[in-house]
Amino acid sequence: MLDLIIKNGTIITADETYKGEIGVENGVITYIGSAGKLDHLINTDPENGPVTKVIDAEGKYVMPGLIEPHMHVKAPFSGTIDMLDFYTASKCAAFGGVTTFMDFSTTTESMPVLEAVEDRLREMEEESALDYCVHPKFINAGKDKEELRKTIKTLVEKGVPAFKMFTIYPGVMIKDADILRIMQTAKEEGALCGFHAESNDIAQFMTEKLIEEQKKDWEYFNAAKPNACEAEAVNRIIEFAELTDAPIYFYHLSTKEAVEAVRQAKKRGLKVYAETCGHYLAFTDEKNKGKDGINYLMSPPLRSEEDRKAMWDGLRDGTLSLVTSDNEVFTREIKEKDLETDEKGEKIPDFRKPVNGIPGLEERFGLLMAGVNRGDITLNKLVELGSTNPAKIFGCYPKKGCLEIGCDADIIVVDPEKEVPLTWENLHYPPELDYSIYEGFVSRGWPICTIRRGEILVENGEFKGKKGSGQFLKCKVKL
Ligand code: URP
Numbered sequence: 412m413l414d415l416i417i418k419n420g421t422i423i424t425a426d427e428t429y430k431g432e433i434g435v436e437n438g439v440i441t442y443i444g445s446a447g448k449l450d451h452l453i454n455t456d457p458e459n460g461p462v463t464k465v466i467d468a469e470g471k472y473v474m475p476g477l478i479e480p481h482m483h484v485k486a487p488f489s490g491t492i493d494m495l496d497f498y499t500a501s502k503c504a505a506f507g508g509v510t511t512f513m514d515f516s517t518t519t520e521s522m523p524v525l526e527a528v529e530d531r532l533r534e535m536e537e538e539s540a541l542d543y544c545v546h547p548k549f550i551n552a553g554k555d556k557e558e559l560r561k562t563i564k565t566l567v568e569k570g571v572p573a574f575k576m577f578t579i580y581p582g583v584m585i586k587d588a589d590i591l592r593i594m595q596t597a598k599e600e601g602a603l604c605g606f607h608a609e610s611n612d613i614a615q616f617m618t619e620k621l622i623e624e625q626k627k628d629w630e631y632f633n634a635a636k637p638n639a640c641e642a643e644a645v646n647r648i649i650e651f652a653e654l655t656d657a658p659i660y661f662y663h664l665s666t667k668e669a670v671e672a673v674r675q676a677k678k679r680g681l682k683v684y685a686e687t688c689g690h691y692l693a694f695t696d697e698k699n700k701g702k703d704g705i706n707y708l709m710s711p712p713l714r715s716e717e718d719r720k721a722m723w724d725g726l727r728d729g730t731l732s733l734v735t736s737d738n739e740v741f742t743r744e745i746k747e748k749d750l751e752t753d754e755k756g757e758k759i760p761d762f763r764k765p766v767n768g769i770p771g772l773e774e775r776f777g778l779l780m781a782g783v784n785r786g787d788i789t790l791n792k793l794v795e796l797g798s799t800n801p802a803k804i805f806g807c808y809p810k811k812g813c814l815e816i817g818c819d820a821d822i823i824v825v826d827p828e829k830e831v832p833l834t835w836e837n838l839h840y841p842p843e844l845d846y847s848i849y850e851g852f853v854s855r856g857w858p859i860c861t862i863r864r865g866e867i868l869v870e871n872g873e874f875k876g877k878k879g880s881g882q883f884l885k886c887k888v889k890l
């Protein structure tokens with residue numbers, strides 16, 4: 412007998428769209444195909460065991476749950492910490508159609524990467540209602556080559572084979588020589604190196620220049636980290652990939668120059684993968700103008716209209732493989748905490764001071780759906796960018812990221828007509844978050860039911876996910 416059946420829906424995968432039904436047993440898809448074949452497997456009598464839950468998805472889309480491989484939760488940053496934990500993050504994510512997420516280890520000099528990974532996994536295990544994995548963050552390559560190899564081997568065996576390195580932010584930024592050593596060993600041991608690629612030197616140089624000119628307002632943040640800041644670091648890492656023949660991944664690309672560099676690298680046959688984020692698709696740096704410009708400070712910064720369009724072009728032609736959130740949630744109070752106050756009690760803008768980072772875990776589906784409604788991408792492409800490609804690149808496909816017999820039953824039912832204004836009242840971040848950066852944005856099309864391994868996480872506007880019910884997802888990179 413089936414635990415769950417989803418009938419009458421339009422099934423949408425990365426490759427196909429068809430009317431059909433899905434049967435689920437023990438958290439796994441056991442049937443997918445034409446209608447009417449499962450009726451004999453529906454149990455309606457509690458005397459005969461658990462009653463089959465039937466979801467009628469007439470007029471709805473049935474898609475694989477989204478996978479979020481780029482978010483920051485409980486991540487110390489710029490002398491503060493963001494406001495979600497893995498349970499509150501699970502809730503926001505599930506309302507936005509996400510069924511699996513991946514966070515980062517908070518590696519420091521005093522905590523080696525293996526320990527930091529264990530720490531993070533423990534927290535995720537205790538709190539998460541979604542299935543989860545972690546990306547180990549490397550801040551150096553250590554002193555000993557064999558020690559590094561042992562660490563990387565252990566991480567790969569453990570199922571956490573996708574690493575992250577920063578080329579900016581003193582304290583976490585890693586030296587080029589160390590990047591090369593890690594890339595070389597990662598390639599040999601079957602791991603993937605991912606990068607937050609911005610040039611620390613360009614950012615520092617431009618920031619000093621702007622401060623000398625008394626240009627501190629939010630709108631100068633983009634000038635402090637101009638397109639060249641991202642492009643230089645991206646090109647440098649691509650050169651390193653060419654030298655080592657290692658596969659690489661770029662987090663949050665925002666500039667047309669970086670997208671073009673990735674496009675050309677792919678043409679040369681390099682294994683280069685890249686994402687952009689929902690906010691670079693939705694906004695330009697116009698948002699940094701005025702008093703609320705502080706709410707839109709994230710790194711890399713928002714860019715020009717030309718850059719925004721280049722992101723959509725990159726998604727359409729396959730240069731960019733994913734759209735992620737880079738979620739890191741701070742209240743306005745936290746963002747303003749280091750600002751000075753003028754004689755009228757007003758906060759004085761200084762783009763160097765607020766912690767960078769914005770919410771987006773819950774809004775991501777809506778930003779992709781806006782692209783579908785405008786004709787920028789198809790529904791199949793939405794599935795590819797939000798679910799299938801994250802699973803393929805980070806190594807959990809086909810357990811996740813598709814709807815096939817034998818896959819985990821991670822499924823969302825989407826009402827294409829449901830309109831959801833992305834206001835803070837409608838979203839599910841903790842109430843202390845007192846603003847939404849997407850105020851005024853209405854998503855047409857929204858997940859009304861989110862299912863993780865056959866278990867209902869969201870239904871009828873209610874979150875049913877249990878703290879700690881998420882499972883660790885052992886990943887294996889095959890690039
Ligand atoms: O501004 C951002 N993106 N904050 C999160 C940390 C990072 O830089 O990736």
Ligand code: ZN
Nearest residue numbers: 607662663710
């Ligand atoms: Zn980053």
